[in-house]
Amino acid sequence: MIDTSAMRADIGVIGGSGFYSFLDDVTEVTVETPYGDPSDSLFVGELAGRRVAFLPRHGRDHRLPPNRINYRANLWALRSLGVRQVLAPCAVGGLRPEYGPGTLLVPDQLVDRTKTRQQTFFDGEPLPDGSAPNVVHTTFADPYCPTGRAVAVAVARGHGWDPVVDGGTMVVVEGPRFSTRAESRWHAAQGWSVVGMTGHPEAVLARELELCYTSMALVTDLDAGAETGDGVSHAEVMRVFAENVGRLREVIFAAVCALPETDGRTCLCTRVHEGWDLGITLP
Ligand SMILES: [Zn+2]
DSSP states (O other): OOOOGGGOOSEEEEOOGGGTTTOSSOEEEOOOBTTBOOSSOEEEEEETTEEEEEEOTTTTTTOOOGGGOOHHHHHHHHHHTTOOEEEEEEEEEESSTTSOTTOEEEOSEEEEEOOSOOOOSOSSOOOTTSOOOOOOOOOOSSOSOHHHHHHHHHHHHHTTOSOEEEOOEEEEEOOSSOOOHHHHHHHHHTTOOEEESSHHHHHHHHHHTTOEEEEEEEEEEEOGGGOOSSOOOHHHHHHHHHHHHHHHHHHHHHHHHHSOOGGGOOSGGGGTTTTOOOSSOOO
16 A cells, blocks of 8 residues: 555645755655646645645746646645645735835735636536536635734744734736736725735635635835836846745744644634535545
8 A cells, every 4th residue: 555644734835946945855746636737746745743735836947927827726736635724925016115125924815906817616617526516605805814824924023024014915916917007006006015916816716625825925026106216027026036035934934833733723714615515525
Protein backbone atom coordinates (compact mmCIF):
# COMPACT_ATOMS: atom_id res chain seq x y z
CA MET A 1 0.00 0.00 0.00
CA ILE A 2 1.29 3.43 -0.90
CA ASP A 3 1.89 5.79 2.00
CA THR A 4 -0.02 8.94 1.06
CA SER A 5 0.64 10.84 4.29
CA ALA A 6 3.44 12.79 2.59
CA MET A 7 0.82 14.13 0.20
CA ARG A 8 -1.55 15.44 2.88
CA ALA A 9 -1.68 18.96 4.26
CA ASP A 10 -4.10 21.02 6.32
CA ILE A 11 -2.75 24.48 5.53
CA GLY A 12 -2.26 25.88 2.03
CA VAL A 13 -0.05 28.75 0.91
CA ILE A 14 -0.69 30.16 -2.53
CA GLY A 15 2.69 31.58 -3.45
CA GLY A 16 5.76 30.86 -5.51
CA SER A 17 8.97 28.92 -5.01
CA GLY A 18 10.43 31.69 -2.84
CA PHE A 19 8.25 30.35 -0.05
CA TYR A 20 9.06 26.64 -0.02
CA SER A 21 12.28 25.96 -1.97
CA PHE A 22 14.50 25.48 1.08
CA LEU A 23 12.13 23.34 3.18
CA ASP A 24 13.40 19.82 3.85
CA ASP A 25 11.51 16.84 2.48
CA VAL A 26 9.17 18.63 0.14
CA THR A 27 7.00 16.23 -1.86
CA GLU A 28 5.84 17.33 -5.28
CA VAL A 29 2.24 16.23 -5.81
CA THR A 30 0.34 16.34 -9.09
CA VAL A 31 -3.38 16.81 -8.55
CA GLU A 32 -6.11 16.37 -11.13
CA THR A 33 -9.42 18.17 -10.64
CA PRO A 34 -12.82 18.17 -12.37
CA TYR A 35 -12.00 21.73 -13.47
CA GLY A 36 -8.72 20.99 -15.20
CA ASP A 37 -5.16 21.44 -14.08
CA PRO A 38 -4.02 23.71 -11.25
CA SER A 39 -1.33 26.28 -11.96
CA ASP A 40 1.36 23.73 -11.13
CA SER A 41 2.17 20.78 -8.90
CA LEU A 42 1.57 21.26 -5.21
CA PHE A 43 4.63 21.14 -2.98
CA VAL A 44 3.88 19.54 0.37
CA GLY A 45 6.10 19.71 3.41
CA GLU A 46 6.15 20.08 7.15
CA LEU A 47 6.72 23.20 9.19
CA ALA A 48 6.98 22.91 12.97
CA GLY A 49 4.65 19.94 12.93
CA ARG A 50 2.09 21.52 10.59
CA ARG A 51 1.48 20.00 7.16
CA VAL A 52 1.62 22.68 4.47
CA ALA A 53 0.93 22.62 0.73
CA PHE A 54 2.47 25.36 -1.42
CA LEU A 55 0.99 26.18 -4.80
CA PRO A 56 2.72 28.63 -7.17
CA ARG A 57 -0.21 30.76 -8.27
CA HIS A 58 1.32 31.72 -11.62
CA GLY A 59 3.12 28.40 -12.17
CA ARG A 60 6.72 27.82 -11.08
CA ASP A 61 8.04 29.58 -14.17
CA HIS A 62 5.51 32.41 -13.76
CA ARG A 63 3.93 31.67 -17.12
CA LEU A 64 0.28 32.36 -16.23
CA PRO A 65 -1.08 35.92 -16.27
CA PRO A 66 -3.70 36.67 -13.58
CA ASN A 67 -6.57 36.36 -16.06
CA ARG A 68 -5.48 32.86 -17.17
CA ILE A 69 -5.04 31.25 -13.76
CA ASN A 70 -7.38 28.30 -13.18
CA TYR A 71 -8.56 29.49 -9.77
CA ARG A 72 -11.18 26.75 -9.45
CA ALA A 73 -8.62 24.00 -10.05
CA ASN A 74 -6.20 25.61 -7.61
CA LEU A 75 -8.65 25.77 -4.70
CA TRP A 76 -10.13 22.34 -5.45
CA ALA A 77 -6.64 20.81 -5.58
CA LEU A 78 -5.70 22.31 -2.21
CA ARG A 79 -8.86 20.99 -0.58
CA SER A 80 -8.26 17.58 -2.18
CA LEU A 81 -5.02 17.25 -0.20
CA GLY A 82 -6.85 18.02 3.04
CA VAL A 83 -6.21 21.78 3.18
CA ARG A 84 -8.80 23.72 5.19
CA GLN A 85 -6.95 27.00 5.87
CA VAL A 86 -5.28 29.08 3.16
CA LEU A 87 -2.79 31.94 3.40
CA ALA A 88 -2.65 33.93 0.19
CA PRO A 89 0.18 36.44 -0.19
CA CYS A 90 -0.09 38.70 -3.22
CA ALA A 91 1.46 41.85 -4.68
CA VAL A 92 -0.71 44.97 -4.81
CA GLY A 93 -0.53 48.65 -5.62
CA GLY A 94 -1.19 51.18 -2.86
CA LEU A 95 -4.08 53.59 -3.43
CA ARG A 96 -3.09 55.98 -0.62
CA PRO A 97 0.21 57.83 -0.34
CA GLU A 98 0.76 56.40 3.15
CA TYR A 99 0.58 52.84 1.78
CA GLY A 100 4.00 52.92 0.15
CA PRO A 101 6.15 50.00 -1.04
CA GLY A 102 6.79 47.51 1.73
CA THR A 103 3.44 48.03 3.46
CA LEU A 104 1.72 44.78 4.44
CA LEU A 105 -2.06 45.09 4.36
CA VAL A 106 -4.38 42.35 5.57
CA PRO A 107 -7.66 43.26 3.88
CA ASP A 108 -11.09 42.72 5.41
CA GLN A 109 -13.07 43.64 2.28
CA LEU A 110 -12.77 43.29 -1.47
CA VAL A 111 -14.35 44.75 -4.57
CA ASP A 112 -14.53 42.58 -7.69
CA ARG A 113 -13.75 44.39 -10.92
CA THR A 114 -12.63 41.29 -12.83
CA LYS A 115 -14.42 40.49 -16.07
CA THR A 116 -13.78 37.05 -17.49
CA ARG A 117 -13.24 34.66 -14.61
CA GLN A 118 -15.13 31.58 -13.48
CA GLN A 119 -16.08 32.47 -9.96
CA THR A 120 -18.28 29.65 -8.75
CA PHE A 121 -18.29 25.88 -8.45
CA PHE A 122 -22.09 26.02 -8.51
CA ASP A 123 -22.71 26.83 -12.15
CA GLY A 124 -24.97 23.86 -12.95
CA GLU A 125 -22.32 22.08 -15.02
CA PRO A 126 -22.15 18.33 -14.23
CA LEU A 127 -18.86 16.98 -12.92
CA PRO A 128 -17.12 14.02 -14.59
CA ASP A 129 -18.57 11.71 -11.90
CA GLY A 130 -22.11 12.56 -13.05
CA SER A 131 -23.07 14.69 -10.05
CA ALA A 132 -24.30 18.21 -10.72
CA PRO A 133 -24.07 21.24 -8.44
CA ASN A 134 -27.28 22.81 -7.18
CA VAL A 135 -27.84 26.56 -7.14
CA VAL A 136 -25.96 27.90 -4.14
CA HIS A 137 -25.77 31.53 -2.99
CA THR A 138 -22.78 31.83 -0.69
CA THR A 139 -22.51 34.26 2.22
CA PHE A 140 -19.70 36.65 1.33
CA ALA A 141 -20.39 39.81 3.36
CA ASP A 142 -17.06 39.33 5.10
CA PRO A 143 -14.89 37.62 2.50
CA TYR A 144 -11.93 36.74 4.72
CA CYS A 145 -11.48 34.44 7.70
CA PRO A 146 -11.53 36.55 10.89
CA THR A 147 -9.22 34.14 12.69
CA GLY A 148 -6.69 34.00 9.88
CA ARG A 149 -6.69 37.79 9.59
CA ALA A 150 -6.02 38.23 13.31
CA VAL A 151 -3.18 35.71 13.17
CA ALA A 152 -1.59 37.35 10.11
CA VAL A 153 -1.70 40.84 11.63
CA ALA A 154 -0.38 39.74 15.02
CA VAL A 155 2.43 37.66 13.57
CA ALA A 156 3.56 40.37 11.15
CA ARG A 157 3.62 42.98 13.91
CA GLY A 158 5.42 40.54 16.17
CA HIS A 159 8.13 40.28 13.51
CA GLY A 160 8.55 44.05 13.55
CA TRP A 161 6.99 44.61 10.14
CA ASP A 162 6.16 48.29 9.71
CA PRO A 163 3.66 49.28 8.63
CA VAL A 164 1.12 46.49 8.99
CA VAL A 165 -2.37 47.67 8.07
CA ASP A 166 -5.19 45.76 9.79
CA GLY A 167 -8.11 45.84 7.36
CA GLY A 168 -8.90 47.73 4.20
CA THR A 169 -10.47 47.08 0.85
CA MET A 170 -8.67 45.34 -1.98
CA VAL A 171 -10.09 46.08 -5.41
CA VAL A 172 -9.27 43.30 -7.86
CA VAL A 173 -8.97 44.21 -11.52
CA GLU A 174 -8.82 41.95 -14.54
CA GLY A 175 -5.27 42.78 -15.64
CA PRO A 176 -2.76 41.96 -16.84
CA ARG A 177 -2.36 45.67 -17.59
CA PHE A 178 -2.07 48.16 -14.77
CA SER A 179 -4.77 50.78 -14.16
CA THR A 180 -4.99 54.09 -15.95
CA ARG A 181 -4.54 57.18 -13.82
CA ALA A 182 -8.29 57.84 -14.05
CA GLU A 183 -9.21 54.32 -12.95
CA SER A 184 -6.72 54.50 -10.13
CA ARG A 185 -8.00 57.87 -8.88
CA TRP A 186 -11.54 56.52 -9.04
CA HIS A 187 -10.55 53.47 -6.97
CA ALA A 188 -8.89 55.73 -4.42
CA ALA A 189 -11.87 58.11 -4.33
CA GLN A 190 -14.12 55.21 -3.34
CA GLY A 191 -12.04 54.80 -0.22
CA TRP A 192 -10.49 51.54 -1.36
CA SER A 193 -7.02 50.76 -0.08
CA VAL A 194 -5.05 48.63 -2.53
CA VAL A 195 -5.45 47.20 -6.02
CA GLY A 196 -4.49 43.67 -7.10
CA MET A 197 -5.17 41.16 -9.88
CA THR A 198 -5.39 37.73 -8.19
CA GLY A 199 -7.37 38.18 -4.96
CA HIS A 200 -10.61 37.36 -6.74
CA PRO A 201 -12.14 34.91 -7.49
CA GLU A 202 -9.65 33.16 -5.20
CA ALA A 203 -11.45 34.43 -2.10
CA VAL A 204 -14.98 33.44 -3.11
CA LEU A 205 -13.91 30.03 -4.41
CA ALA A 206 -12.21 29.36 -1.08
CA ARG A 207 -15.41 30.36 0.70
CA GLU A 208 -17.50 28.07 -1.53
CA LEU A 209 -15.23 25.20 -0.50
CA GLU A 210 -15.58 26.19 3.18
CA LEU A 211 -11.89 27.04 3.43
CA CYS A 212 -10.56 29.71 5.76
CA TYR A 213 -8.90 32.23 3.45
CA THR A 214 -6.58 35.06 4.47
CA SER A 215 -5.09 37.51 2.02
CA MET A 216 -1.75 39.13 2.82
CA ALA A 217 -1.20 41.99 0.41
CA LEU A 218 2.33 43.29 -0.02
CA VAL A 219 2.37 46.78 -1.49
CA THR A 220 5.00 46.92 -4.24
CA ASP A 221 4.22 50.36 -5.65
CA LEU A 222 1.97 53.37 -5.42
CA ASP A 223 -0.71 52.95 -8.05
CA ALA A 224 -0.98 55.49 -10.87
CA GLY A 225 -3.50 57.69 -9.06
CA ALA A 226 -1.41 57.97 -5.90
CA GLU A 227 1.95 58.85 -7.44
CA THR A 228 3.22 61.49 -9.79
CA GLY A 229 5.84 59.67 -11.89
CA ASP A 230 5.47 57.63 -15.06
CA GLY A 231 3.22 55.02 -13.44
CA VAL A 232 3.93 51.57 -12.08
CA SER A 233 6.08 49.18 -14.11
CA HIS A 234 6.30 45.39 -14.05
CA ALA A 235 10.01 45.56 -13.30
CA GLU A 236 9.40 47.74 -10.24
CA VAL A 237 6.78 45.32 -8.90
CA MET A 238 9.11 42.34 -9.30
CA ARG A 239 12.02 44.16 -7.70
CA VAL A 240 10.09 45.21 -4.60
CA PHE A 241 8.50 41.79 -4.22
CA ALA A 242 11.92 40.14 -4.42
CA GLU A 243 13.28 42.54 -1.79
CA ASN A 244 10.50 41.55 0.61
CA VAL A 245 10.05 37.85 -0.10
CA GLY A 246 12.48 36.76 2.64
CA ARG A 247 10.71 38.51 5.49
CA LEU A 248 7.30 37.71 4.02
CA ARG A 249 8.28 34.04 4.08
CA GLU A 250 9.23 34.34 7.77
CA VAL A 251 5.88 35.91 8.57
CA ILE A 252 3.96 33.30 6.60
CA PHE A 253 5.83 30.45 8.28
CA ALA A 254 5.07 31.95 11.69
CA ALA A 255 1.43 32.41 10.70
CA VAL A 256 1.20 28.77 9.60
CA CYS A 257 2.33 27.72 13.07
CA ALA A 258 -0.08 30.14 14.78
CA LEU A 259 -3.23 29.10 12.92
CA PRO A 260 -5.70 27.00 14.92
CA GLU A 261 -5.86 23.25 14.48
CA THR A 262 -8.22 22.31 11.67
CA ASP A 263 -10.74 20.70 14.02
CA GLY A 264 -10.59 23.60 16.46
CA ARG A 265 -11.96 26.25 14.14
CA THR A 266 -15.20 28.02 15.04
CA CYS A 267 -15.37 30.65 12.29
CA LEU A 268 -18.19 31.06 9.77
CA CYS A 269 -15.95 29.74 6.96
CA THR A 270 -16.39 26.19 8.24
CA ARG A 271 -20.19 26.12 7.96
CA VAL A 272 -21.29 28.45 5.15
CA HIS A 273 -23.28 25.67 3.48
CA GLU A 274 -24.70 24.17 6.67
CA GLY A 275 -28.04 22.52 6.00
CA TRP A 276 -27.90 23.05 2.23
CA ASP A 277 -27.76 20.29 -0.38
CA LEU A 278 -24.86 21.23 -2.69
CA GLY A 279 -25.55 18.48 -5.21
CA ILE A 280 -21.83 17.73 -5.35
CA THR A 281 -19.43 16.38 -2.77
CA LEU A 282 -16.54 18.64 -1.80
CA PRO A 283 -13.22 16.81 -1.96
ZN1 LIG B 1 -12.18 30.75 8.97
